[in-house]
Each structure stands twice: as structure tokens, then as C-alpha cells.
Amino acid sequence: MSRRTVRKLTNVVALGLSTVATAIGVVFLAAILWTLFKDGLAGFSRSLFTGMTPPPGSVGGGLLNAIYGSVVMTVLGTLIGAPVGMLAGTYLAEYGRNTRLAMVIRFINDVLLSAPSIIVGLFVYELVVVPMGHFSAISGAIALAIIAMPVVVRTTEDMLNLVPQGMKDASTALGAYPWRTITSIAYPAARSGMVTGLLLAVARISGESAPMIFTALNNQFWSTDLRAPMANLPMVIFQFALSPYGNWQQLAWSAALLITLTILLLSIIARVAVSRFSPGARKR
Amino acid sequence: MSSVEQGGVNLKPSGRVAGTSTSLAEVSISQTVGQLTVPDPVFSCRDVSVHYGSKQGVRDVSIDVGKRQVLAMIGPSGCGKSTFLRCLNRMNDTIAGARVTGKILLEGRDIHDRQLDVVQLRARVGMVFQKPNPFPKSIYDNVAYGPRLHGLARSRAQLDDIVCTSLQRAGLWDEVKDRLSQAGTGLSGGQQQRLCIARTIAVEPEVILMDEPCSALDPIATARIEDLIDELRASYAIVIVTHSMQQAARVSQRTAYFHLGSLVEVGETDRVFTNPRHKLTEDYITGRFG
Numbered sequence: 001m002s003r004r005t006v007r008k009l010t011n012v013v014a015l016g017l018s019t020v021a022t023a024i025g026v027v028f029l030a031a032i033l034w035t036l037f038k039d040g041l042a043g044f045s046r047s048l049f050t051g052m053t054p055p056p057g058s059v060g061g062g063l064l065n066a067i068y069g070s071v072v073m074t075v076l077g078t079l080i081g082a083p084v085g086m087l088a089g090t091y092l093a094e095y096g097r098n099t100r101l102a103m104v105i106r107f108i109n110d111v112l113l114s115a116p117s118i119i120v121g122l123f124v125y126e127l128v129v130v131p132m133g134h135f136s137a138i139s140g141a142i143a144l145a146i147i148a149m150p151v152v153v154r155t156t157e158d159m160l161n162l163v164p165q166g167m168k169d170a171s172t173a174l175g176a177y178p179w180r181t182i183t184s185i186a187y188p189a190a191r192s193g194m195v196t197g198l199l200l201a202v203a204r205i206s207g208e209s210a211p212m213i214f215t216a217l218n219n220q221f222w223s224t225d226l227r228a229p230m231a232n233l234p235m236v237i238f239q240f241a242l243s244p245y246g247n248w249q250q251l252a253w254s255a256a257l258l259i260t261l262t263i264l265l266l267s268i269i270a271r272v273a274v275s276r277f278s279p280g281a282r283k284r
Numbered sequence: 285m286s287s288v289e290q291g292g293v294n295l296k297p298s299g300r301v302a303g304t305s306t307s308l309a310e311v312s313i314s315q316t317v318g319q320l321t322v323p324d325p326v327f328s329c330r331d332v333s334v335h336y337g338s339k340q341g342v343r344d345v346s347i348d349v350g351k352r353q354v355l356a357m358i359g360p361s362g363c364g365k366s367t368f369l370r371c372l373n374r375m376n377d378t379i380a381g382a383r384v385t386g387k388i389l390l391e392g393r394d395i396h397d398r399q400l401d402v403v404q405l406r407a408r409v410g411m412v413f414q415k416p417n418p419f420p421k422s423i424y425d426n427v428a429y430g431p432r433l434h435g436l437a438r439s440r441a442q443l444d445d446i447v448c449t450s451l452q453r454a455g456l457w458d459e460v461k462d463r464l465s466q467a468g469t470g471l472s473g474g475q476q477q478r479l480c481i482a483r484t485i486a487v488e489p490e491v492i493l494m495d496e497p498c499s500a501l502d503p504i505a506t507a508r509i510e511d512l513i514d515e516l517r518a519s520y521a522i523v524i525v526t527h528s529m530q531q532a533a534r535v536s537q538r539t540a541y542f543h544l545g546s547l548v549e550v551g552e553t554d555r556v557f558t559n560p561r562h563k564l565t566e567d568y569i570t571g572r573f574g
Contacts, residue, residue, distance in 0.1 A: 097380075098380050164417065166413055166415050166417035167417050167419060167420075169375065169378070169413065169417070170411075170413060170417045170418075170419070170480065170483075171419070171429070172375065172378055172406070173373060173375060173406055173410070173411035173413075173484075174406060174407075174410070174429060174430040174433060174483070174484070174487060175402075175403040175404070175405075175406035175407040175430070175433055175434060175487070176403075176433055177403065180433065184419075184429070185419055185420075188420060188421070189419075189420045
């Protein structure tokens with residue numbers, strides 16, 4: 001075989017392998033989505049969004065309390081975790097770039113990023129739930145914040161590092177203090193990436209069930225009290241999917257589809273928003 | 285041309301004088317050949333050295349920068365000319381491990397003086413970089429960035445005026461006046477570099493530093509920038525680092541030749557190119573080396 005034939009063959013094999021690998025990924029994703037839509041959509045009705053999670057053995061019921069709880073705790077968790085994460089990421093990328101402290105923080109953050117979420121739940125259980133004496137929505141939000149934070153730290157740092165140094169230098173050379181350069185130049189330039197990172201964090205925490213077991217637990221009833229246990233979709237899925245009751249299983253499917261659709265919707269909104277407000281599109 | 289060549293090395297060699305004196309005559313001058321000083325300089329640099337960690341990037345450079353003239357700094361890559369340039373607006377401050385020693389006086393005031401705000405310094409000493417680096421903002425906001433930073437405009441109309449004037453002086457106004465709200469990054473390379481020049485002159489600096497401003501541009505865009513430099517010379521002192529000796533000969537009145545971190549020779553551009561006094565300078569400009 002000539003060298004050229006060998007090269008051609010190598011190329012065909014490499015192309016074939018990567019195509020197969022992609023196909024495997026896509027097939028599984030499609031299968032999951034197909035099942036989710038098929039079984040989830042069956043439970044979509046008005047009562048899904050108006051009724052409360054039903055007691056065992058009853059008929060009907062909805063997810064209103066769980067939807068509310070999930071939204072509240074995800075939003076709260078993001079509100080607590082994202083600002084801390086963004087500022088820490090900013091420190092790593094801009095202020096502390098080559099310092100030893102930054103290296104240590106980066107390493108610990110990476111560990112936290114891959115830490116099992118149930119350990120975060122256990123941590124918050126010891127820190128918040130035990131002193132309070134009972135499960136609470138606020139402890140759930142704190143656990144979610146701790147899970148969201150390292151994701152935001154990492155993406156913020158990565159995205160700020162992608163902003164060309166020349167651009168930051170230009171701002172510095174015009175007489176801007178670092179903070180001004182970061183807020184006026186680096187953040188806008190890294191905006192789309194940072195928003196994507198934030199969404200990744202939201203997506204990550206909106207589906208977390210393990211930390212909820214130790215923090216917010218669940219609630220069969222409507223509750224807006226942050227100091228009390230609160231219903232949430234992941235716990236409903238966990239509890240209802242394993243139950244023998246048909247209507248509970250149906251609600252679990254619907255809850256799973258609901259979470260997926262919400263994340264999908266959020267991503268679309270964010271993409272549109274990012275492109276709408278991208279530089280140059282603005283009126284002067 | 286305000287400086288007059290007096291033939292030979294006009295500065296008497298003197299022993300090293302320990303740091304504290306501000307009188308320039310007493311400060312030692314290194315082995316540079318040519319005319320270091322100019323009357324009424326905007327910058328006076330004496331014995332400026334830059335260390336990166338244990339490495340020395342610039343070695344005892346002493347040179348004056350004259351008002352309303354262009355000083356070109358030439359030399360092979362890594363000779364320290366860009367590093368020296370970045371001393372003049374203290375951009376080396378932003379590099380971890382960089383240490384600048386020696387004296388740099390801007391209009392007679394030490395730029396390393398604790399009381400002198402580095403922000404003020406950079407407002408007076410603007411910089412144009414090698415690669416055009418417009419902000420990801422509109423053309424208008426690019427130019428308005430500096431004036432906003434330093435509070436130069438009291439009203440919208442005044443800011444509009446500054447932006448318009450700066451773009452006109454940078455020779456970009458006619459090309460962009462109808463699209464000021466579009467992204468500065470959407471312009472061509474040459475236009476981007478002129479936008480960066482407009483952004484720099486919008487804060488009314490006294491000196492403009494240019495670090496190989498044309499090395500990323502095509503010949504036509506380069507010619508436009510060179511014409512622009514010639515026009516700007518009427519109002520500003522300009523220090524330009526360039527790899528092109530033709531460019532140095534075209535745009536500058538004085539030329540400084542750097543070699544391995546040292547300033548080898550400086551003098552009137554015509555004189556340096558037609559009658560170099562130092563062997564290294566001659567080798568470089570005749571292309572025998574570098």
C-alpha cells in the first residue's frame with residue numbers, strides 16, 4: 001500500500017469512529033427526550049399547574065406547590081451563588097491571575113465542582129438544618145447556591161481569560177483602574193459566555209435532588225415559608241416515580257418534562273437576549 | 285527641527301551618581317552615541333533599566349523626547365524598545381515581576397512619584413498598540429471611553445463634539461460618520477487602528493506612544509497611518525517603535541537604535557541613516573545584521 005492510501009484509510013477510519021461516537025450520543029439523547037415527551041405530555045393538563053401534590057391513593061392532583069418551591073429555591077440559590085461565583089471568578093482571572101492564592105482557590109474550586117451534591121447537602125444539613133432544628137427551604141437554597149457557585153466561578157474565569165489582553169491593556173493605557181476595565185470592557189466582552197455559564201449553573205441546580213433530601217426535604221402542601229420544608233420537583237420525581245400509584249408516577253414524568261422544558265426555554269431566552277444586546281446593536 | 289547636532293558625543297562621561305539627585309546634568313549617561321538631549325523635552329529619561337525577575341530587559345537607557353516631533357525607536361526583536369516604550373506610561377506596572385529603575389521625568393516631574401496618580405499619567409501619555417484593539421462597543425463609545433473615564437465632557441453635546449473632532453483628526457470621520465452606533469470591531473484593520481488613534485487623542489494627551497502601529501496593516505493602511513502621524517506631530521510628541529527602517533526614516537525626526545536592551549545611538553533621523561556613528565547601528569541599517 002502506498003503512503004497516500006494509508007493516509008486516506010486512516011482518515012476514513014477516524015471519520016467513521018467519530019461519526020459513530022456522535023451517533024451513539026445523539027441516539028441516547030433522542031431516546032431520553034422521546035420517552036420524556038411521550039410519558040410526560042400525557043399528564044399535562046390545567047390541574048397539573050393548579051393542583052397540589054396528591055396524598056397516596058387519591059386521584060388527580062398537580063404540581064403547583066412543587067413548581068413554586070423549585071422556582072423559589074433555584075432563584076434564591078442562584079441569587080446567592082452567582083454573585084459570589086462571578087466575583088471569585090473575576091479575582092482568579094484578573095486580580096489574582098498568577099498568585100499562589102489563586103492557584104489554591106482554583107484547585108479547591110475544581111474539587112468542589114466535581115464534589116457529589118449529596119455531600120453538599122450533608123454539609124448544609126450540619127451547618128443550617130441542625131442548628132435550626134428542622135428542614136427548611138432556605139437551607140435548600142443555600143445548598144443549591146453552593147453547588148451553583150463553582151460552576152459560575154469556573155465559567156466566569158474561563159470567559160474573562162478569553163477576552164484579549166490587548167483590549168484590557170487599551171483600557172488601562174487610557175487611564176482606567178482595573179475595576180473600571182473589568183466592568184466596562186471585560187464583562188461586556190465576556191457577556192455571552194458568562195450568561196451561558198450562569199444558565200449552566202441554573203440548569204445544574206434545578207434538577208438536583210440529592211441535596212434536597214437533607215435540606216428542603218419535601219412538602220405535601222402549599223407553603224411559602226422559607227423556614228419550613230418546601231416541595232420541589234426533583235424530590236417529587238424521586239418520591240413519586242418510585243411509588244406504586246399510577247397518578248404519582250404520571251406526575252413524576254410530567255415533573256421531569258417540566259424541568260427539561262424550563263431549561264430549554266431559559267437557554268433560548270438567554271441566547272436571544274445575548275444576541276439582542278450584543279455590542280453595536282445598541283443605539284448610541 | 286529644534287535639536288542641533290553638536291558633533292561627537294556631546295555629553296561628557298561622568299561617574300555614576302547615587303540616586304537621589306534630581307538635577308539631570310549630574311545623572312550619569314550610559315555609553316550611548318549621539319545627541320541624547322533636546323531643548324525643552326517632554327520626557328527626560330535617565331538610566332532607565334527594566335528587570336523581569338532576574339532578567340534585564342532594558343539597560344541604563346537615557347534619552348529625551350522632544351515636543352512636537354516624532355522619535356522612532358528601531359532595533360532587532362527583543363532589544364527592549366517596546367519594553368522601554370511601556371515604561372513611559374508605566375504599562376510595565378501591569379506585568380507581574382517587572383521592575384523599573386532610573387528616572388523618567390514628564391515635564392520635569394518624576395512619573396514614579398508616589399503623589400502622581402498613574403491614571404493622570406496615562407491620560408497625559410496615550411498609547412496605540414501593535415494590534416488594533418478596539419473595544420467591543422460602538423465606534424462612538426470607543427472614542428468616548430477615555431473622555432467619560434476622565435470626566436472631560438460636561439454635556440452630551442460636548443461629548444459629541446469631542447468624538448467628532450477626534451475622529452476627524454484621526455482621518456476616520458468621513459468613513460464612519462453615518463455609522464457611529466455600529467461596532468468598532470466591524471471596521472477594517474486600518475480603520476480600527478485609526479479608531480484606536482482617535483480614542484487615544486480624545487483624552488488630549490501630550491505624548492502618544494505607538495508600539496509598531498502598522499505591523500498588522502497592509503501598505504495602503506500603513507501609508508494612511510504614517511500621514512496621520514505626520515499631521516499629529518503638529519500637536520503631540522510621538523514615540524514610535526517600528527521594525528521598518530523605511531518607516532522610521534519616513535515619519536521620524538529623531539531615531540534611536542536599541543541593541544540587547546541598551547540604547548546604542550540616537551540622533552537626527554537623517555544623520556543616523558546617512559552617517560551612523562556606531563558600528564552596530566551601521567550594521568543594522570545596512571542590513572548586515574538583525
